[in-house]
Amino acid sequence: MIPYKHEPFTDFSLEANYNAYVDALKKVEGYLGEDYPLIIGGERITTEDKIVSYNPAKKTEVIGRVSKANQELAEQAMQAADKTFKTWKKVDSAIRADVLFKAAAIIRRRKHEFSALLTKEAGKPWDEADADTAEAIDFLEYYGRQMLRIKNGQPVESRPGEYNRYNYIPLGVGIVISPWNFPFAIMAGTTVAAIVTGNTVLLKPASTTPVVAYKFIEVLEQAGLPAGVVNYVPGSGAEVGDYLVDHPKTRFISFTGSRDIGLRINQRAATHNDGQIWIKRVIAEMGGKDTIIVDKEADLELAAQSIVKSAFGFSGQKCSACSRVVIVEDVYDTVVSRVEELTKVLTVGDPTDYNNYMATVIDQAAFDKITAYIEIGKGEGRLVVGGTADDSVGYFIQPTVFADVAPSARIMKEEIFGPVVAITKAKDFDEAIDIANDTEYGLTGAVITTNRFNQEKAREDFHVGNLYFNRGCTGAIVGYQPFGGFNMSGTDSKAGGPDYLQLHMQAKTTSEML
Numbered sequence: 009m010i011p012y013k014h015e016p017f018t019d020f021s022l023e024a025n026y027n028a029y030v031d032a033l034k035k036v037e038g039y040l041g042e043d044y045p046l047i048i049g050g051e052r053i054t055t056e057d058k059i060v061s062y063n064p065a066k067k068t069e070v071i072g073r074v075s076k077a078n079q080e081l082a083e084q085a086m087q088a089a090d091k092t093f094k095t096w097k098k099v100d101s102a103i104r105a106d107v108l109f110k111a112a113a114i115i116r117r118r119k120h121e122f123s124a125l126l127t128k129e130a131g132k133p134w135d136e137a138d139a140d141t142a143e144a145i146d147f148l149e150y151y152g153r154q155m156l157r158i159k160n161g162q163p164v165e166s167r168p169g170e171y172n173r174y175n176y177i178p179l180g181v182g183i184v185i186s187p188w189n190f191p192f193a194i195m196a197g198t199t200v201a202a203i204v205t206g207n208t209v210l211l212k213p214a215s216t217t218p219v220v221a222y223k224f225i226e227v228l229e230q231a232g233l234p235a236g237v238v239n240y241v242p243g244s245g246a247e248v249g250d251y252l253v254d255h256p257k258t259r260f261i262s263f264t265g266s267r268d269i270g271l272r273i274n275q276r277a278a279t280h281n282d283g284q285i286w287i288k289r290v291i292a293e294m295g296g297k298d299t300i301i302v303d304k305e306a307d308l309e310l311a312a313q314s315i316v317k318s319a320f321g322f323s324g325q326k327c328s329a330c331s332r333v334v335i336v337e338d339v340y341d342t343v344v345s346r347v348e349e350l351t352k353v354l355t356v357g358d359p360t361d362y363n364n365y366m367a368t369v370i371d372q373a374a375f376d377k378i379t380a381y382i383e384i385g386k387g388e389g390r391l392v393v394g395g396t397a398d399d400s401v402g403y404f405i406q407p408t409v410f411a412d413v414a415p416s417a418r419i420m421k422e423e424i425f426g427p428v429v430a431i432t433k434a435k436d437f438d439e440a441i442d443i444a445n446d447t448e449y450g451l452t453g454a455v456i457t458t459n460r461f462n463q464e465k466a467r468e469d470f471h472v473g474n475l476y477f478n479r480g481c482t483g484a485i486v487g488y489q490p491f492g493g494f495n496m497s498g499t500d501s502k503a504g505g506p507d508y509l510q511l512h513m514q515a516k517t518t519s520e521m522l
């Protein structure tokens with residue numbers, strides 16, 4: 009087994025890579041508009057009722073028409089997953105890990121095709137789509153290896169005449185509920201963490217990006233995953249989501265998405281229902297309001313570059329995105345004006361064109377919400393750049409910067425989840441930390457400083473799950489920067505980290521007298 013190393017990103021300045029992506033886009037365009045069934049116990053089930061997935065950059069273009077589960081089908085999927093658990097939990101964990109390694113190899117061979125599908129279905133520019141696919145591969149390679157590492161449990165002490173063991177066993181049926189913003193990496197990572205540990209899964213992908221999830225299940229099948237281990241049940245959150253969260257046979261829920269839905273799931277999962285013999289476990293990774301702090305002793309060009317990249321990569325639709333900036337007053341004007349220059353030259357347009365840095369937001373609801381926040385921002389700060397939007401063809405919003413915003417303003421406090429960043433001034437570094445911490449979230453943060461004392465202060469006092477120094481606050485790599493946040497950002501599960509798989513297992517102690 010070669011040691012884990014993260015999947016390299018593609019250099020599209022090389023002609024061969026560029027051409028390969030163009031070909032992949034053509035391939036994906038060749039299968040747009042197809043129908044996709046549910047997969048329950050390995051059986052393909054087609055329903056009349058469909059979720060239609062559209063291209064957010066060309067809103068009349070249909071990516072796929074996906075069968076939609078109702079409660080009856082969700083129940084059927086639960087029965088299939090429950091039955092399959094009895095056999096899957098007994099499969100050697102090394103064999104389960106092999107399925108992940110094989111799936112990674114298949115995806116690596118079809119890497120640009122998957123990324124091109126993300127470009128079309130989620131509106132991801134090439135580099136962002138490539139990073140999403142690379143992260144999906146990383147999760148497969150990393151969790152496969154992690155399972156091999158923990159498959160025999162952990163060492164414990166034994167007294168003379170005694171043989172003690174400490175092993176991990178699976179939990180049962182898990183409900184995996186994934187978001188649209190990392191429709192491949194997070195969907196795949198949360199699914200395979202659950203199955204490599206011996207559980208079976210009902211996967212409910214986000215309704216805006218169900219096609220990439222279907223393609224992933226096909227890969228798992230090709231990699232040898234038995235029928236019924238992962239059941240593909242796209243459906244309405246309110247109908248199917250609530251039903252499955254409430255179900256007495258649900259053993260755990262692995263959710264990634266917004267704060268409000270995460271809290272709803274947590275609350276419902278805590279309720280004991282008839283026939284339920286366990287306390288459901290909830291992994292909930294939720295929103296963020298992530299801050300970059302710029303100290304007065306800092307590389308100011310690096311600061312401006314980091315802010316712009318973290319705020320506008322994938323149109324700011326990352327839980328890790330920089331949506332607030334706190335700059336120490338001595339360097340405030342210099343950094344704001346450089347952020348303005350860098351933002352003004354960003355290109356916005358169809359993501360199939362490699363020259364566009366930014367594309368759309370995901371759908372009409374997101375467009376309406378973000379543009380409403382831009383209007384709020386106009387009353388709360390000074391509009392430096394952007395502020396306009398156009399949804400005639402796709403959901404395009406210009407990268408938008410507000411300066412001179414009060415720390416208490418709504419655009420400094422609430423998750424906007426779009427290409428909007430609010431900047432405020434602090435009198436010194438201590439105040440900058442206080443402002444950064446003054447949010448209910450605690451996901452990512454970055455500090456740009458050359459002052460070692462201040463860096464160490466932030467390491468201790470800046471209360472976020474992922475803290476970065478002298479770089480942006482997005483782009484955690486599986487196995488390198490385990491990812492998850494504090495407070496209302498969730499349960500700090502640290503996806504892509506050494507403790508993640510254990511969240512899907514329970515430890516069993518056995519003690520034998522010799």
Ligand SMILES: NC(=O)c1ccc[n+]([C@@H]2O[C@H](COP(=O)([O-])OP(=O)(O)OC[C@H]3O[C@@H](n4cnc5c(N)ncnc54)[C@H](O)[C@@H]3O)[C@@H](O)[C@H]2O)c1
Pocket residue numbers: 185186187188189190194212213214215244245246248249250253264265266267269270272273293294295296326327328423425451492493497498
């Ligand atoms: N912390 C992280 O690791 C992380 C990663 C990615 C995204 N996010 C967050 O996700 C949000 C964006 O994603 P989104 O818009 O898809 O979030 P969302 O909460 O609207 O939806 C997430 C998933 O929950 C489902 N859902 C909706 N209602 C449900 C219900 N009642 N029961 C069960 N499931 C239900 C949705 O269909 C979707 O599959 C942002 O807040 C972002 O910060 C967090």
Ligand SMILES: N[C@@H](CCC=O)C(=O)O
Pocket residue numbers: 189190325326327328481482483484485491
């Ligand atoms: N893990 C990603 C963010 C995932 C949430 O949207 C990052 O580190 O940027």
